[in-house]
Amino acid sequence: MTVFQVVSLVLVSAGAFFLLVGSLGIVRLPDFYSRTHATGKSDTLGLMLALLGLAVHEGLGINSAKLLVAIVFVALTNPVGTHALTRAAYQSGLRPWFKGGPVPEDPTERNTEAEAGIDVPGEGER
Numbered sequence: 001m002t003v004f005q006v007v008s009l010v011l012v013s014a015g016a017f018f019l020l021v022g023s024l025g026i027v028r029l030p031d032f033y034s035r036t037h038a039t040g041k042s043d044t045l046g047l048m049l050a051l052l053g054l055a056v057h058e059g060l061g062i063n064s065a066k067l068l069v070a071i072v073f074v075a076l077t078n079p080v081g082t083h084a085l086t087r088a089a090y091q092s093g094l095r096p097w098f099k100g101g102p103v104p105e106d107p108t109e110r111n112t113e114a115e116a117g118i119d120v121p122g123e124g125e126r
Helices: 003-028 032-058 062-091 107-115
Strands: none
Touching: 003 032, 032 062
């Protein structure tokens, strides 16, 4: 085996490992936000490593240039897509899961209720 083949094998194997970890995160983690974090981080890194390993295996040429463009595209779009997805979920009312206690109130909701003159429990008891 040449050095390029070994490097390519290591990169593709590392990419497959991170993709597997992201898949396990979907199954094992408790709520939407944890699952999105696990898949967003590990899938981006795993796909980039796998594509980089394929580019190294291909050598210099048009195919490796296309793979490098795909890596840049993945590096830019996956984090933005994950952020947009989680922001939309939060704005639609989906709250994070917290172990061992009730879900804390959203501070922005409390401020708007107090400004509107709505009696918020706990405000006047200080």
